[in-house]
Amino acid sequence: MSDNWSLKESHTFNRRIIDDIRRAAKTGLYRIRGGGAKRAVPSFDDLVFLGASMSRYPLEGYREHCGTEVTLGARYAKKPVRLKIPITIAGMSFGSLSANAKEALGRGASAMGTSTTTGDGGMTTEEREHSQILVYQYLPSRYGMNPDDLRRADAIEVVVGQGAKPGGGGMLLGQKISARVAQMRDLPEGIDQRSACRHPDWTGPDDLAIKIRELREITAWEKPIYVKCGASRPYYDTLLAVKAGADVVVMDGMQGGTAATQEVFIEHVGIPTLAAVRQAVAALKEANMHRTVQLVVAGGIRSGSDVAKALAMGADAVSVGTAALIAIGDNAPQYDEEYQALGSAAGFWEDYQDGTDPAGITTQDAELMKRVNPEAAGRRLANYLRVLTMEAQTLARANGKSHVHNLEPEDLAAVTVEAAAMAGVPLAGTNWVPGS
Amino acid sequence: MNRRLQAPEKVTDFRILRPQGAHTLACGLNAPLTVRIAGHVGYYCAGMNKQATVIIEGNAGAGVAENMMSGTVRVTGDASQSAGATAHGGLLVVEGNAAARCGISLKGADIVVFGDVGHMSMFMAQRGRLVVFGDAGEALGDSIYEARIYVRGKADKLGADCVQKDMRDEHRDELRELLAAAGAPEVNLDDFKRYGSVRQLYHFNIDNAGAY
Numbered sequence: 001m002s003d004n005w006s007l008k009e010s011h012t013f014n015r016r017i018i019d020d021i022r023r024a025a026k027t028g029l030y031r032i033r034g035g036g037a038k039r040a041v042p043s044f045d046d047l048v049f050l051g052a053s054m055s056r057y058p059l060e061g062y063r064e065h066c067g068t069e070v071t072l073g074a075r076y077a078k079k080p081v082r083l084k085i086p087i088t089i090a091g092m093s094f095g096s097l098s099a100n101a102k103e104a105l106g107r108g109a110s111a112m113g114t115s116t117t118t119g120d121g122g123m124t125t126e127e128r129e130h131s132q133i134l135v136y137q138y139l140p141s142r143y144g145m146n147p148d149d150l151r152r153a154d155a156i157e158v159v160v161g162q163g164a165k166p167g168g169g170g171m172l173l174g175q176k177i178s179a180r181v182a183q184m185r186d187l188p189e190g191i192d193q194r195s196a197c198r199h200p201d202w203t204g205p206d207d208l209a210i211k212i213r214e215l216r217e218i219t220a221w222e223k224p225i226y227v228k229c230g231a232s233r234p235y236y237d238t239l240l241a242v243k244a245g246a247d248v249v250v251m252d253g254m255q256g257g258t259a260a261t262q263e264v265f266i267e268h269v270g271i272p273t274l275a276a277v278r279q280a281v282a283a284l285k286e287a288n289m290h291r292t293v294q295l296v297v298a299g300g301i302r303s304g305s306d307v308a309k310a311l312a313m314g315a316d317a318v319s320v321g322t323a324a325l326i327a328i329g330d331n332a333p334q335y336d337e338e339y340q341a342l343g344s345a346a347g348f349w350e351d352y353q354d355g356t357d358p359a360g361i362t363t364q365d366a367e368l369m370k371r372v373n374p375e376a377a378g379r380r381l382a383n384y385l386r387v388l389t390m391e392a393q394t395l396a397r398a399n400g401k402s403h404v405h406n407l408e409p410e411d412l413a414a415v416t417v418e419a420a421a422m423a424g425v426p427l428a429g430t431n432w433v434p435g436s
Numbered sequence: 437m438n439r440r441l442q443a444p445e446k447v448t449d450f451r452i453l454r455p456q457g458a459h460t461l462a463c464g465l466n467a468p469l470t471v472r473i474a475g476h477v478g479y480y481c482a483g484m485n486k487q488a489t490v491i492i493e494g495n496a497g498a499g500v501a502e503n504m505m506s507g508t509v510r511v512t513g514d515a516s517q518s519a520g521a522t523a524h525g526g527l528l529v530v531e532g533n534a535a536a537r538c539g540i541s542l543k544g545a546d547i548v549v550f551g552d553v554g555h556m557s558m559f560m561a562q563r564g565r566l567v568v569f570g571d572a573g574e575a576l577g578d579s580i581y582e583a584r585i586y587v588r589g590k591a592d593k594l595g596a597d598c599v600q601k602d603m604r605d606e607h608r609d610e611l612r613e614l615l616a617a618a619g620a621p622e623v624n625l626d627d628f629k630r631y632g633s634v635r636q637l638y639h640f641n642i643d644n645a646g647a648y
Contacts, residue, residue: 029640141541142503142521142522142541142543145503145522146484146503146505146524147464147466147484147486147503147505150484173640174638174639185562186524186543186544186562186563187562187581188581188582188638191581191638191639192638192639192640194560194579196541196560200502200518200521200522200537200540200541200559201480201498201499201502201517201518201521201522201537201540202498202499207479207498210459210460210478210479210480211479211480211499213459213460214459214460214463214479214480214483217438217460217463217464218463218464218483218484219464220439220442
C-alpha cells in the first residue's frame with residue numbers, strides 16, 4: 001500500500017473494486033466464496049436496551065431466576081423439540097464441513113441442551129450419535145434423503161432458501177467431493193456439484209402444504225416441521241409458511257453464511273436480519289400465530305445482545321452458524337502463516353469452497369480435518385453458547401424480565417433512523433418510529 | 437389408513453377402494469406388502485416407498501413414488517409431474533403418460549413409461565434409468581449426471597449436457613431386463629435410442645457458460 005498521503009483513493013473505484021475488475025478480466029469467472037455478506041448493513045448493533053430505572057425494576061443478576069428454555073413445534077407435532085437455551089446450531093452439511101467439525105458441533109450443542117442441524121448432504125451416523133437433538137434438513141437436492149433418517153430425526157426443516165443466497169441452490173466444488181461425500185450424494189467423485197434451487201416435486205405454498213402432510217404421515221405426526229426461508233419477502237413468506245402448516249418458521253437474514261456461492265449473490269440478494277425479524281413477527285401476529293408457530297432467526301448472530309434483541313423483537317430462538325464455526329476454531333490465529341500462504345490471513349479466510357482450510361473445518365482433506373479435536377472443539381462451542389446465554393439473561397434481568405422471552409420491543413430503542421425504521425422501534429430519545 | 441399400512445400385522449394384501457384423489461396415500465411404507473388402489477390418487481402417493489408393491493388402478497397426482505427407496509409402484513393410467521422424483525431405488529411403471537419432470541434428480545431408481553414424458557424429464561438425474569416408449573418433451577436429461585435414458589419415440593430437444601449415445605450389447609441387455617421387470621409389451625429393442633451425459637458440465641468451464 002502506498003504511503004503517499006497526497007493520493008486520493010476513489011470511493012467508486014477503490015482498491016477492492018479495481019482488484020475485482022482485474023480478476024474478472026483475467027479469469028472470466030465470477031468470484032465464488034464462502035461466508036456471509038461483508039458489507040455494512042443496519043443490524044442489532046444499532047439497537048440498545050433501555051434497561052430498568054424508575055418505571056421498571058430490574059432482577060438481581062446473581063440471585064433471581066431468568067428462564068431460557070424454549071419449546072419448538074407444538075402446533076401439530078406430537079413430540080415438539082424442547083431446548084434448554086434459545087440458541088440453536090444452523091444447518092451446515094457434512095461435505096461442506098469435515099466429519100470432525102460436525103461432531104464438534106454436536107458435542108457442543110448437546111452439552112448445552114440445544115439442537116444441531118444437518119445440511120445439504122444427508123445425515124451421518126456420527127452426527128446423529130453426537131447430537132442429542134438433531135434437525136434434519138429437507139432440501140431441493142434431496143441428497144441422502146431417506147425415510148429412516150427422517151424418522152431418526154427430532155425435527156424436519158424444509159429448506160426453501162437461505163439468507164446468503166435466497167433463490168440460489170447449493171454448490172460444492174470438486175475438491176470437496178471426496179469418496180464418502182460422493183457416495184452420500186449419489187454423485188461422481190470430484191465433480192463440481194450444483195444443487196437445485198427449487199424443490200423437485202412442489203412449486204408453491206399449496207403444494208408445500210401437501211408435502212408437509214406427507215412428511216407428517218411418514219413420521220407419524222411426531223416431528224415438528226420447520227420451514228426455512230432466506231430473508232427476501234419475510235412478511236409474505238412467513239404467512240405462506242404458516243398457511244402451509246409449518247410448526248416453526250426459520251428466517252435467515254443476508255448476513256447468514258454459506259459454504260460456497262457467487263459473491264454477487266452473498267452481497268446483493270436478500271435483506272438484513274434486523275429488517276426480516278420485524279416483518280416475520282408482524283406476519284405471525286397478523287395470522288394470530290405469534291408464539292404458536294415459533295420463529296427462529298438466523299443470519300449474523302454473534303453475541304448475547306444479538307440473541308436478546310432478536311427475542312425482544314419477537315423471535316422465539318436464534319440460530320448460529322458462522323459464529324459456531326469460529327468457536328470451534330475457524331480462522332484461528334495459530335494458522336495465520338498457512339492462511340497467508342493461501343493469500344488470506346487468519347480472520348479473513350472465506351474460501352470455504354477450496355477445501356484447503358488450515359483449521360480443518362471446511363474441508364474433506366483427511367490430514368487437515370485431524371486438526372479439529374471434536375471433544376475440545378465441542379467444549380469451546382459449549383463455552384461460547386453458555387456465554388451467549390448468560391449475556392442474554394443479563395440483559396433480560398436488567399430489563400426486569402424473569403424469562404428471556406419476556407423481553408419485548410418496548411425494551412428497545414434504535415440509535416440510527418434506518419434501524420428504527422427496520423426494527424419498528426423508536427429512535428432513541430424520541431417517540432418516533434419512521435414509517436408509523 | 438397410512439398407519440395401518442405402515443405397521444401391518446398379519447395382513448400383507450390390501451385393497452383401497454374409492455380413494456377419490458386422496459393425497460399422500462400409502463406413503464412411507466416399509467414392508468413387503470401389496471397395496472392395490474382402485475381409482476385415482478392425489479399427490480405423493482407411495483412417497484418414500486420401501487419394499488412394498490403399490491398398484492394404482494387409475495391416474496396419479498404429482499410426485500408419485502417420490503424418493504422411493506425400493507419396491508415397485510405401478511400406475512395404470514397417467515402420472516402427473518415429478519413422477520419418481522429423487523427416487524433412490526425400486527421400480528416405477530407408468531402405463532400411460534408421465535408429465536413434466538419425470539425422474540427429476542433421480543438417484544438410482546428405474547422408471548418405465550409406456551407413453552410419453554413431459555419437459556425437463558430426468559433433469560439433474562444422478563443415477564438410475566428411464567425408459568420411454570413414446571416421445572420425450574423438451575430438455576430431456578438437462579444437466580444429467582450418470583443416469584441413463586432409453587427412448588423409443590422422438591427425443592429431439594435434449595437438455596444441456598445430454599447427448600445420444602451408442603446402443604451396445606450391454607445396453608440392449610439392460611433394456612431387456614428393465615422391460616421384463618416392468619411387464620412391458622414386446623417391442624423391438626433396436627427401436628430405442630440411448631441418451632446420457634457428455635460430462636462437459638461436470639466442472640465449471642467458462643467456455644460452457646452459455647449452457648449453464
